[in-house]
Amino acid sequence: MALFGLLLAVPLVWPGHALAGNRGQPIHGDFNGDSLADRVVLGPVGNNPICTFTVEYRGSDGTYEPPLSYSCRSPYTRAPYCPDMGVAIDIGGKGEIDLVLTGFDFPDTKGSMFLVRDFALLRQYDGIAFPSTIRTVDFNGDGLQDIWASSDQSPRIASFLNSRDEVLRPGPVNACSYVPVPSHAFADFKGIGNNDMVLSRLCVRKGSFVEVYFGDGSPPAVLISSSDYVGREVYVGDFNHDGVPDVGVIERRGSSLIVRLFTNDGNGVFTELPAAVD
Numbered sequence: 001m002a003l004f005g006l007l008l009a010v011p012l013v014w015p016g017h018a019l020a021g022n023r024g025q026p027i028h029g030d031f032n033g034d035s036l037a038d039r040v041v042l043g044p045v046g047n048n049p050i051c052t053f054t055v056e057y058r059g060s061d062g063t064y065e066p067p068l069s070y071s072c073r074s075p076y077t078r079a080p081y082c083p084d085m086g087v088a089i090d091i092g093g094k095g096e097i098d099l100v101l102t103g104f105d106f107p108d109t110k111g112s113m114f115l116v117r118d119f120a121l122l123r124q125y126d127g128i129a130f131p132s133t134i135r136t137v138d139f140n141g142d143g144l145q146d147i148w149a150s151s152d153q154s155p156r157i158a159s160f161l162n163s164r165d166e167v168l169r170p171g172p173v174n175a176c177s178y179v180p181v182p183s184h185a186f187a188d189f190k191g192i193g194n195n196d197m198v199l200s201r202l203c204v205r206k207g208s209f210v211e212v213y214f215g216d217g218s219p220p221a222v223l224i225s226s227s228d229y230v231g232r233e234v235y236v237g238d239f240n241h242d243g244v245p246d247v248g249v250i251e252r253r254g255s256s257l258i259v260r261l262f263t264n265d266g267n268g269v270f271t272e273l274p275a276a277v278d
Contacts, residue, residue, distance in 0.1 A: 021087055021135040023104045029088025029097045032057055039064060042084055042101065049074045051082035053099070053119045070119035080105040083114055087136050091115060092166035093144050098122075100147060100168075102131050113147075113160075113168070125168045128156045132180035139171055139215035141193035146171055148197075152180045157201065159213075172220075173213045176203035179231075187236045187245035189221075190214065190268045198223075198247050200232040210234060210249055214268060221270055223247060223262050239263060239273070246270075 027040045036058040043052040052071045056064035074081035086101035099116040106112045111124035112131075130153035136145040139159060147168065150157040155178045159171030183200040190196070194215030202208050210224040210232055224232070233250045240246065244266045251258040262270040
């Protein structure tokens with residue numbers, strides 16, 4: 001079968017996009033326990049150390065109620081003071097939604113993620129510097145959403161595991177990355193209920209890589225390791241129809257488009273298929 005015939009014959013999973021998580025975007029979540037998605041806008045941007053949270057609760061008719069404003073003093077003693085991106089997440093699995101916030105211009109990792117509960121600053125966690133995005137996924141299948149963030153300035157992509165004791169611990173992903181939001185997709189490659197991350201990343205002076213980071217914390221599977229700086233896109237599909245998720249990689253080299261397929265044995269061990277020929 002021709003290569004693109006094979007691609008069209010199986011369902012593909014392309015990288016998903018989380019709600020919010022990017023600079024200046026509203027954050028959506030159920031902040032009052034009525035099972036409706038409310039909206040929070042962060043502010044201000046600049047040299048004001050008083051950070052604001054403007055909340056619009058969604059009514060049963062689908063419209064937003066008049067905004068309410070809350071504020072807290074930034075724990076930072078110099079600008080930039082206030083976060084400008086974040087996620088709605090249940091820290092600790094207590095059944096209520098919190099905010100974990102960070103800032104595009106935050107220059108340090110120490111204390112760069114703010115936990116806000118009931119629109120008051122509760123504590124800080126270590127994160128990454130100069131984040132481009134912050135997002136959620138349940139890496140280890142424990143029913144708690146975890147956090148990952150990436151930055152082209154740090155440059156870093158890193159994950160943080162949520163836990164019942166409300167501590168964010170280092171997760172399975174921690175690597176150099178020079179793309180604001182690198183190409184990625186999630187699948188349970190070992191069949192144990194996790195969300196493993198297949199990631200394409202570039203690292204200056206080191207090269208380009210495609211790897212699978214496993215939610216159980218085992219060493220990543222390296223699919224491609226190259227000294228070049230070729231940008232690649234990754235996706236997931238069942239290419240050999242065995243019910244197990246595999247990995248596809250698209251490389252762009254000049255005007256050429258190259259597709260590489262890696263089959264998974266069900267235990268997170270991958271084998272590259274030979275290129276299809278018409």
